[in-house]
């Protein structure tokens with residue numbers, strides 16, 4: 001398993017990177033950490049003639065809080081950057097914890113959040129928690145910049161809505177009224193395994209009532225999905241064990257899992273039922289501070 005030959009470019013700016021991609025539209029690909037792309041190239045699944053590395057572009061590897069905007073995560077920030085970021089740990093510990101569930105330390109050290117989104121794998125760990133927190137992706141291309149909610153980035157397994165000449169430059173988690181959030185992952189091993197089911201929940205709790213709720217599911221549909229029926233059911237209701245039990249059942253009914261070598265459809269639905277309840281419980285507990 002050797003890598004095929006390719007030319008390697010290290011542009012100094014996003015504009016230069018987009019121009020390189022536009023000029024070589026059918027034979028160039030962005031490379032960030034390479035943890036998804038290089039194995040695919042080694043297996044002969046992809047053979048781009050040009051790789052455009054974005055890792056050295058100034059500003060793409062940063063994590064900061066911007067007043068009035070939220071937590072801004074450069075797309076080339078590694079998963080470990082997110083795990084250890086004081087800003088993320090302070091503002092959204094659930095995001096740091098979700099990042100920590102991903103892969104092993106070696107992969108987290110190279111793999112990036114932008115790559116995790118663009119790979120568009122249904123079981124990816126970052127999308128559910130980012131979707132639950134209403135995050136947006138900033139996308140730049142030859143025609144300028146646009147914002148897309150993270151949940152709208154994906155359009156099918158391993159497919160996303162980026163043009164070939166576009167780059168995700170940052171992910172923004174906006175300031176919000178949510179009082180708690182969490183991500184639960186079930187995998188077949190404790191470390192280094194893909195999610196069989198991933199559930200993220202964010203809630204706004206006021207007077208023992210759920211004022212707002214967002215629930216996002218991974219590995220149970222062709223793309224990471226919002227559990228909108230579950231959210232609608234929860235909003236405005238008094239918190240009780242029965243409520244959370246029922247929310248789990250609704251999430252299990254509205255997800256669209258498949259049977260594969262990791263788990264059957266039925267098993268995944270049951271995991272969604274249990275993990276949705278657990279995720280909501282934990283997110284709600286944070287709201288009682």
Ligand SMILES: Cc1cc2nc3c(=O)[nH]c(=O)nc-3n(C[C@H](O)[C@H](O)[C@H](O)COP(=O)(O)OP(=O)(O)OC[C@H]3O[C@@H](n4cnc5c(N)ncnc54)[C@H](O)[C@@H]3O)c2cc1C
Nearest residue numbers: 032033034035036037103111112114115116118124125168
């Ligand atoms: C052993 C192993 C275990 C893994 N375990 C997990 C796991 O538990 N959970 C999980 O979610 N993932 C896992 N992964 C997948 C992978 O590590 C992650 O998806 C990682 O975040 C990808 O980021 P990257 O920077 O390495 O992407 P790359 O490999 O560099 O790129 C992936 C794709 O995204 C494109 N791309 C990258 N960045 C951008 C950008 N900013 N803008 C536009 N396009 C871009 C590339 O062109 C390519 O198509 C695992 C991988 C390995 C090898």
